[in-house]
Amino acid sequence: MKLSYFPGCSLHGTAKEYGLSTSAVCQRLGLELIEIPDWNCCGASSGHSTNYLLAQALAARNLILAEKQGLDLVVSCAACFSRFKKTDIALKENAELNKKMEEIMGVPYKGGFEIRHLLDVICNTVGWDTIRKKVSNPLKDLRLVPYYGCVIVRPHEVTQFDDEEQPQAMDNLIEAIGAESLPWSDKTECCGASLSLTRVDIVKKIARDIIEMAKEAGAQAVVTACPLCQANLDMRYGEDGLPIFYFTELLGLALGIDGKSWLDRHITDPLPLLTSFNLVKRG
Amino acid sequence: MKVITITKAGEAEAVDTGFAELVQQKSGKELRQCYHCLKCSAGCPIAFAMDWIPNQIIRMVQLGLKERVLFSSTIWLCASCEVCTTRCPNEVDLPTIMDTLKEMAIRNGIKSQQAAIQTFHRVFLNCIREYGRIHEVSLLAFYKLLSLNPFEDMGLGMKMFRKGKLSLWPSRIQNVHELDAIFRVFADPKRSKT
Numbered sequence: 001m002k003l004s005y006f007p008g009c010s011l012h013g014t015a016k017e018y019g020l021s022t023s024a025v026c027q028r029l030g031l032e033l034i035e036i037p038d039w040n041c042c043g044a045s046s047g048h049s050t051n052y053l054l055a056q057a058l059a060a061r062n063l064i065l066a067e068k069q070g071l072d073l074v075v076s077c078a079a080c081f082s083r084f085k086k087t088d089i090a091l092k093e094n095a096e097l098n099k100k101m102e103e104i105m106g107v108p109y110k111g112g113f114e115i116r117h118l119l120d121v122i123c124n125t126v127g128w129d130t131i132r133k134k135v136s137n138p139l140k141d142l143r144l145v146p147y148y149g150c151v152i153v154r155p156h157e158v159t160q161f162d163d164e165e166q167p168q169a170m171d172n173l174i175e176a177i178g179a180e181s182l183p184w185s186d187k188t189e190c191c192g193a194s195l196s197l198t199r200v201d202i203v204k205k206i207a208r209d210i211i212e213m214a215k216e217a218g219a220q221a222v223v224t225a226c227p228l229c230q231a232n233l234d235m236r237y238g239e240d241g242l243p244i245f246y247f248t249e250l251l252g253l254a255l256g257i258d259g260k261s262w263l264d265r266h267i268t269d270p271l272p273l274l275t276s277f278n279l280v281k282r283g
Numbered sequence: 284m285k286v287i288t289i290t291k292a293g294e295a296e297a298v299d300t301g302f303a304e305l306v307q308q309k310s311g312k313e314l315r316q317c318y319h320c321l322k323c324s325a326g327c328p329i330a331f332a333m334d335w336i337p338n339q340i341i342r343m344v345q346l347g348l349k350e351r352v353l354f355s356s357t358i359w360l361c362a363s364c365e366v367c368t369t370r371c372p373n374e375v376d377l378p379t380i381m382d383t384l385k386e387m388a389i390r391n392g393i394k395s396q397q398a399a400i401q402t403f404h405r406v407f408l409n410c411i412r413e414y415g416r417i418h419e420v421s422l423l424a425f426y427k428l429l430s431l432n433p434f435e436d437m438g439l440g441m442k443m444f445r446k447g448k449l450s451l452w453p454s455r456i457q458n459v460h461e462l463d464a465i466f467r468v469f470a471d472p473k474r475s476k477t
Contacts, residue, residue, distance in 0.1 A: 047411075
């Protein structure tokens, strides 16, 4: 299956491990990702916080480029995903915005394709049955908490994915790869990433609260589906944190892919945990 | 968090009676139905750090307390995590309203107590205009310098560099002129005061 792919800025930088594991896993699952040529930053918080129309326009350029590919679009980052879903709605409702974008890009936006988060595609299009069949290295006995964060599932009218308060997709994925998914309190709490560089004090408290709750639930690691959540929880807790994985990293290990190239990049080293479960080779 | 006391006529602060209407018009979102059940504020992950909790901002907009709202830290601290939107029984879209308020504060030339956050947004958008994408090293360096806090996070930055998470040199997208056109059309036109 072919899909348009928007990795977003983080996957080329702080979240390289997400980018590498996504490519490896999708290849193994038969998903061919065609990166949108010459994509730009979606504008993120700084766009929508300061200038509504500019924010829509920055996201719109990517949607127009994606439409040219004639495929459904898959997005890895929760924030980019949310921006695109909102701009897709805005472009269909706001003819003037669409016209101005047409003047810049040469073509209007019609939006005849779906915009989906990578977690949604892997869980609902590839599906549990296929994943279970392909698992060669089940992550047996590993106790994990799924962490969805904010805008992958919220608000439902925009995301069209899973439940807003009690999502299950990642829980089921964790079970499908042989690990144990623990119930816990903070699966849809926000990590505060938009303040990560500007209000370190606030973000440290939020990250601490979330990881404390994960520990209290008995988790050995946290699983995320967003580069901002992962970076924030991995960097802002301090010593004695839990390993924070992308779901693609663990799925890759379960599918028997050697994850050395991405597992080395974490701030909180996940290798001691994984080697103690014989999930990666020592050394 | 503070308690608003409405004093006798003449002693109360300036009220802009058209403010609620203006915010609704600019955001395209209704806010008059809010009956202050506090679900938004109870769920808000940042409420503990705000000067006014989210429903208080809505109340002050309803009352026309424009200055207090536009000078507040709250509008800049909102993380747009959408918990409030999801739980509001009256479908008040707080994050969009917070964005409108920030935009109004900028257009009114208000420098809030959260000036560093405003600086961050400016540096972030400049980075997009220059390269088309975010180059994290440039973003970090410019922001930390401009916010006069150059050493905050330096240790973390070094650690990230050693882990291969940061590329030293930015790369520019091919058609960066299209982004320049976007900024010229949507961000540069002379802005009317609101």
